[in-house]
Each structure stands twice: as C-alpha cells, then as structure tokens.
Amino acid sequence: MRTFLSSTSVRTLPSTIIKRYSLTIQNSKSYLICPILSRNYSLQIETDKPKTFSNQHIIPRLPIPTLQETTERYKKSLLPILKPEEYTRAANAVDEFVKADGLGEVLQKRLHELDKIEKYSWLENIWLNKAYLEWREPSIINVNWWCEFKDHPNGVLKQVPKGQITDFQINRTAGLISNILSFNDEINNELLPPESTRQGPLCMNQYKKQFGTTRIADSPVDRVISPWPATAKHIIVLFRDQIFKVQVLGEGGARVTIKDIERQLKSIVEQINNINELQLPIGLLTGEHRDTWATARKALESQSSENRSNFEAIDTALFSLSLDDYSTDSDIDVSHHNLFHAFNGRNRWFDKCFQLIVQSNGRAGVNGEHSPADAVIPGRIFDYIVSKEPAQDPPNSSSIPLPTPQHLKWVTYPSLETILEKAQSNIQAANDNVDSVLLHYNEYGSNWLKSAKLSPDAFIQMALQLAYYRRQGEPCPTYESASTRGFLHGRTETVRSCSIDSVAFTKAFDDKDFKKEQKLALLTKAIETHLEYMISATNGKGVDRHLLGLRCQIQTEEEKSRALIFTDPSYIQSMYFKLSSSNLSPGDYFYGGFGAVVPEGYGVNYAIGKEGIKFSISSYKKYSETDSTSFRKILKNSLDDLRDFVA
Structure with a gap:
C-alpha cells in the first residue's frame, strides 16, 4: 500500500529529487512517482479537478419502462383530449396491445434485445434518425x-x-x-467540470x-x-x-x-x-x-x-x-x-x-x-x-x-x-409565413414564484395552458421537453403537459361559479400532476420515447395491422402538439426560440429569470386558428391574473 505525500510536502523535498520524479495519471488525479524515495512511495498533487468525462462510466443506461407503466400513463394522457367514445376505442386498442402473449410483449422483448447490442442506449440511434435525419422537410424553420x-x-x-x-x-x-x-x-x-444534479451525475x-x-x-x-x-x-x-x-x-x-x-x-x-x-x-x-x-x-x-x-x-x-x-x-x-x-x-x-x-x-x-x-x-x-x-x-x-x-x-x-x-x-x-414575437415579462420571475412556494416551470406551463384555453376555447396536446441526461447518452423525453387536472383548472379559472379556494386547489393539483410527469420523464419513464421504440420494432405488415395502439387515430392525435414548449432558463445572457411543430400550433420557448420571464412565441400566418401577437397578449394577461390570484 502506497503512502501519499501532500502537495505541501513536495515543496519541502530537495530540488534534485523534485526534478527526477515522473508524472502519471490515475483516477483523474496526478501522481508524482519518485524512484529515489522508494518504489513504495509517490507524491499526490491534489489540485486536479475531475475530468469532463470522468463520470461517464458510472452513469446508468436509459431504462426500458414496463409495458404496464407506459400504457397506463399513455391512457391517462388521452383523457383530456378525446371524447368518451374515442377514449373507449383507444383504451381497447391499448389493452389489446398489452394483453398476455400479445404483440406488445413481442415488441418489448425485441427492444430489450436491441438494448443489449447498442453500445450506449437503445434509444440513441432511433431518436437521431426518426426525429431528425429521416425528416426531409427544410430544417431552417422545422x-x-x-x-x-x-x-x-x-x-x-x-x-x-x-x-x-x-x-x-x-x-x-x-x-x-x-x-x-x-x-x-x-x-x-x-477541463470542463462534469455536471450533476442532486440525483447524480449527468451525461x-x-x-x-x-x-x-x-x-x-x-x-x-x-x-x-x-x-x-x-x-x-x-x-x-x-x-x-x-x-x-x-x-x-x-x-x-x-x-x-x-x-x-x-x-x-x-x-x-x-x-x-x-x-x-x-x-x-x-x-x-x-x-x-x-x-x-x-x-x-x-x-x-x-x-x-x-x-x-x-x-x-x-x-x-x-x-x-x-x-x-x-x-x-x-x-x-x-x-x-x-x-x-x-x-x-x-x-x-x-x-x-x-x-x-x-x-x-x-x-x-x-x-x-x-x-x-x-x-x-x-x-x-x-x-x-x-x-x-x-x-x-x-x-x-x-x-x-x-x-x-x-x-x-x-x-x-x-x-x-x-x-x-x-x-x-x-x-x-x-x-414570410413565420409569425414570431417576443414577450419580455418583467412583473415577476423565479424569486417571487419560489417565495409563493410554486414550481417556476410548472407554473409557467399552467399559464400556457390557461392562455391557450382562453385563446382557442379548448385544451390541446402539449409538449414540454424534459432532459434525460441522467442516463448515458440521454437526450429528451416528452412531458405531456395537458392533463385532466390542467384542463379542470383552466376551465374553472374564469368560471364565476368556482370560489377562489376551489380554483387554488385545482391549480395546486395541476402543478402536482405536472411535476409528477416531469419526474417520471427525467427518470426515463415517459410515454413518447418508449412507444416510439416499440413501434420501430415492428417487422412485418401483419404485425403493423395488429398494432392497433399505433393505427388508432388517438396515437397521432395525442402527438399533434399544437402547443410545443421548451424551458431555457434563466435567460441572463441569451434567450431563444424555434418554429411551431404543427401548422395550426404555437412554438413557445421561455427563460425564467429571477425577476422576469422571456418568451418567444411562433406560429404560422397561413392558419387563421393561430396568431402569435394575440397569444402574447393573452399570455401576459394570464400571467398577470395568476399573480393576482396567487398573491
């Protein structure tokens, strides 16, 4: 067992010895090996910091959720966007997919086999190809x-x-x-320090x-x-x-x-x-x-x-x-x-x-x-x-x-x-078809939201839900990106922000028949539901990436015809994100944006600073259903109303 001398001890050694030691790297630390002293001693300089990729070997692989976990969450996400008869049809398709010895189990097994042969992640190449490289429309806006x-x-x-x-x-x-x-x-x-959260290191x-x-x-x-x-x-x-x-x-x-x-x-x-x-x-x-x-x-x-x-x-x-x-x-x-x-x-x-x-x-x-x-x-x-x-x-x-x-x-x-x-x-x-405007909202930011014991991100998501409902008169499938960098080569997962609880809140907020206490309870519940989904998504247990992975395992036309979960209209409808959003906080040195992901939709990027929030809002001029300037005004009013409501 080696004895390590501190860096201060090195300075006390004769210069003739210092000049003759050699440098080796082990476990991201520098060791000065000095043969004059003894082969059993080395000098450890403890000023080195962990290397950028030094944690990669301890970061877990992206999990594959169980069929039951994903399909139950999926069915729940359909409730706010489908009519009762549509939901019954969609739920039956899901149940058929996951029944014992059904197609779901076959595709799930193939996905696990894929995970064994992929070096880093079962999802990495699927996502890169399906989300980006196979997409043939111009990338400039899309x-x-x-x-x-x-x-x-x-x-x-x-x-x-x-x-x-x-x-x-x-x-x-x-x-x-x-x-x-x-x-x-x-x-x-x-030299870039490896990043981490309270849950562990990030890829x-x-x-x-x-x-x-x-x-x-x-x-x-x-x-x-x-x-x-x-x-x-x-x-x-x-x-x-x-x-x-x-x-x-x-x-x-x-x-x-x-x-x-x-x-x-x-x-x-x-x-x-x-x-x-x-x-x-x-x-x-x-x-x-x-x-x-x-x-x-x-x-x-x-x-x-x-x-x-x-x-x-x-x-x-x-x-x-x-x-x-x-x-x-x-x-x-x-x-x-x-x-x-x-x-x-x-x-x-x-x-x-x-x-x-x-x-x-x-x-x-x-x-x-x-x-x-x-x-x-x-x-x-x-x-x-x-x-x-x-x-x-x-x-x-x-x-x-x-x-x-x-x-x-x-x-x-x-x-x-x-x-x-x-x-x-x-x-x-x-x-010329792009309708993009900015909203730099300076009434409050993360400091006030945290003092009110509100999750800044979940609160902004509810403000977006309220603004969309006020503008369009109905809820819509909503996308928020969640990072999965807690896993090796992780990218993102979808948070389906439109929930039965967010809809209950947005419908009640402007309804005079609801008391403030009831509305506050509904807002609290909607935020809790959103946070639960966000936690699940960042832990690799969202809906969209797993379903994509399963769909990519279909090998024959016969299997495709049996995969009712994917051929049912609800599957595409639930991913037709008329409200697509991304959090790029805090926005101190930059803010940004992107194009709406569907023709009748909005693309909303936001950066929550301590004292303000920067939004970009994009849509397309060809579609009368959307208007970025109108949405901006309604969003500002919604932010104001929520502040007065919570205060």
Whole structure:
C-alpha cells in the first residue's frame, strides 16, 4: 500500500529529487512517482479537478419502462383530449396491445434485445434518425433553433448604414470567436467540470458534438459528422453569401490573439470589396428540402475535386460565422428574425451545429441545427462566451501569422442557378409565413414564484395552458421537453403537459361559479400532476420515447395491422402538439426560440429569470386558428391574473 505525500510536502523535498520524479495519471488525479524515495512511495498533487468525462462510466443506461407503466400513463394522457367514445376505442386498442402473449410483449422483448447490442442506449440511434435525419422537410424553420445574445457591455451601434462592416462588429466577433475557442479547449482537454444534479451525475456526451459537427444532406437519410477531440484549426465565415475557410488557430492548435482574429475578418471584407465576380449563394441550399439539397450536393461534388475540398472545409470547420453587413431594427420583435431565418435565408449555412451571427451594429446570436444536441448544452457554451465579454486574450495566446482566409470557389453546372432561384423562392415563402414575437415579462420571475412556494416551470406551463384555453376555447396536446441526461447518452423525453387536472383548472379559472379556494386547489393539483410527469420523464419513464421504440420494432405488415395502439387515430392525435414548449432558463445572457411543430400550433420557448420571464412565441400566418401577437397578449394577461390570484 502506497503512502501519499501532500502537495505541501513536495515543496519541502530537495530540488534534485523534485526534478527526477515522473508524472502519471490515475483516477483523474496526478501522481508524482519518485524512484529515489522508494518504489513504495509517490507524491499526490491534489489540485486536479475531475475530468469532463470522468463520470461517464458510472452513469446508468436509459431504462426500458414496463409495458404496464407506459400504457397506463399513455391512457391517462388521452383523457383530456378525446371524447368518451374515442377514449373507449383507444383504451381497447391499448389493452389489446398489452394483453398476455400479445404483440406488445413481442415488441418489448425485441427492444430489450436491441438494448443489449447498442453500445450506449437503445434509444440513441432511433431518436437521431426518426426525429431528425429521416425528416426531409427544410430544417431552417422545422428543425433549427435560434438564440439572441445579451448585447455587448458597451451596447450596440446606432444607425449604421446598410452595406457596412464596422470595427465594433469585427471586435466583438473576434472576441466571441476567441471565447468559443476557449470553451472548445476545455472540452478537448477535459477541463470542463462534469455536471450533476442532486440525483447524480449527468451525461456529458453532447459536449463532444458541438464543434466540428455538421449535418450532411444525403438520401434517403441525412448524416452527421462529429469528431472529438475537435482539433480543426479553422472556421468558415460567410460574408455577402461568399464562404471562406478561415484559420483561427496556429499550428498544433496554438492560440492567437483577438487582434490576429480581427485581421483575419478584415481580410475577408477587403477581399470581397475588391472582387469582380461573386460566387453563387450556395448556402441557400442548406435551407431547401433535404432531398433537393442532397441531390444538388452530390452534383456539386461530382463536378470537381475543388468542390469536394470546399465541402470538406465546411463540414470539418469548428463552427460557422455569418458577418451581416446590415443591422435590424432595435425592436426585438424584428431583430430576432435575423437569427431565426435571416429574413431571406441568405448568408447562412444552416447545417452547422451552430453558426455565430453578428450584425453590423454588434448585435449577435446563434442559429443552431438541432440533431446533434439539445438546447441546454449549447446554452452552457453561450453563457460562457457572453459572460466573458468584453473578451480578453487567453493567457496562452501569442501573435502568430495566420494564412490568408481562403475564398471557396465553386465549379458549377448549368441547372444550378435555377435550383438556387427555386430555393430562394421556397425559403422566402417559408420565412414570410413565420409569425414570431417576443414577450419580455418583467412583473415577476423565479424569486417571487419560489417565495409563493410554486414550481417556476410548472407554473409557467399552467399559464400556457390557461392562455391557450382562453385563446382557442379548448385544451390541446402539449409538449414540454424534459432532459434525460441522467442516463448515458440521454437526450429528451416528452412531458405531456395537458392533463385532466390542467384542463379542470383552466376551465374553472374564469368560471364565476368556482370560489377562489376551489380554483387554488385545482391549480395546486395541476402543478402536482405536472411535476409528477416531469419526474417520471427525467427518470426515463415517459410515454413518447418508449412507444416510439416499440413501434420501430415492428417487422412485418401483419404485425403493423395488429398494432392497433399505433393505427388508432388517438396515437397521432395525442402527438399533434399544437402547443410545443421548451424551458431555457434563466435567460441572463441569451434567450431563444424555434418554429411551431404543427401548422395550426404555437412554438413557445421561455427563460425564467429571477425577476422576469422571456418568451418567444411562433406560429404560422397561413392558419387563421393561430396568431402569435394575440397569444402574447393573452399570455401576459394570464400571467398577470395568476399573480393576482396567487398573491
């Protein structure tokens, strides 16, 4: 048994001995092995922190709930959205599915067999493919998300003429790039502390999928490349639809100064200002139908090795940057659209895991592709990079000459211009259909809610239920994402927020025949029900992922015809989430949003700060059933009414 000397003891040893010990790593701690002392002694330096992925081996696998657990919860979730006769039919289909020796048991057994052969999780590849990569509609509105950053400590510039790139924009952009590179260093070197909750450690795998990650359009299903460690030395920069490969690290990943990065960005502007002919806006294709884009990409790749080299540069880049030579209105209802879809889809590459976007006035944010990771992970990066503004040079940086940014030139083919024109038309139509507004509610936040002994998240979910009921006159299937990072390679589970208890509350709230005590009891019950579902979902015992896994085990048409649980209209109806929501709290350094997931629905993102709540609300203009501005007004009134009611 070895005796370990403390780090203070090391300082008392003769320097001749100190110089001769060797360093070894064991159990995430550094040990200084000193042969002069004895092979039975070593010196342990106890200043090391746990490595980023040091807890991965103790994180449990995602469980497979029992058929009984899932189907009972599923039937309960159908009650508030089905008529009695519809519920009876749906319940009979569920009971047939789970009866002894029925199809449910066969599919459940197959799911357990799949779990034995999958390295990390039975769900991981099913979810990646079914939720994202097999989806063929354009990702620009249907998949991607956006975040707007808190403005720089020095604010933003006023009245910048269109067509200009400003020094302030370049300086903030270079600082953000430097901060992002610092975060990537922490992941590559496993310096980011492993995260945990009171229930235990959280899976850190999604951090490996942030840098150098790209969704690649392919047929019949897309692909994702995601190297780790992410050791590329370059990013891609889009300026006026032109794409540049820009080195931002020295040889071996050596860090450069912010001024060096500024020079790279200014070089791009100078090149474009002095160019005679611009390349076609290839980035538009990333906002097109995935099959159209996959076909066009293969055609471009077949044209030349130069095109293939361009795609390699784009796909392997640490991330993407869009420099916009314009500024949006100071009205946040307008400015966030530039991050959402750029109004016309130009000067973007929507397939990168995240693309930093900076306007000429210095306002900044991100557009992200959803398939590699869920919001909380890039959110952690954004907290880091924005909280460290104004950015400072990293301690290990030095001024290093970098290669001149490379303007990517494309070898095109005759029909490409027509394809791009059609892409522009399709993207414009989709973007013009988006009805997205913000609500920055400043009457109260988590401090007041906690003082009132209310769960902030569950309370906001009930406020959304009340607002929807007031707006539409009926409840609807509602989605809230719950993280399952307590399990290895966990992603999300659905919390079905619309319950029989939430409906009872929303129906009673504006009913004068109910006394305040009765309404308060109904609100309390609805919150308790929501919290119970949230706990079950985070523990891997929700409804939607298990049912998806079972459905994917069907092998024959005969089995498909017998699976009445999935062919009954209630299955699709219960997942037709007219209200889709996500909690991205606290919103101190950024807030964000996403598109509604069904044509007649709303997409609501919210960030609960200590003294306020930031909402984004999206819907589609083509459908008269929805109106984001109207919903915002009703939601604000609902928040006010609930405050007065609870106070």
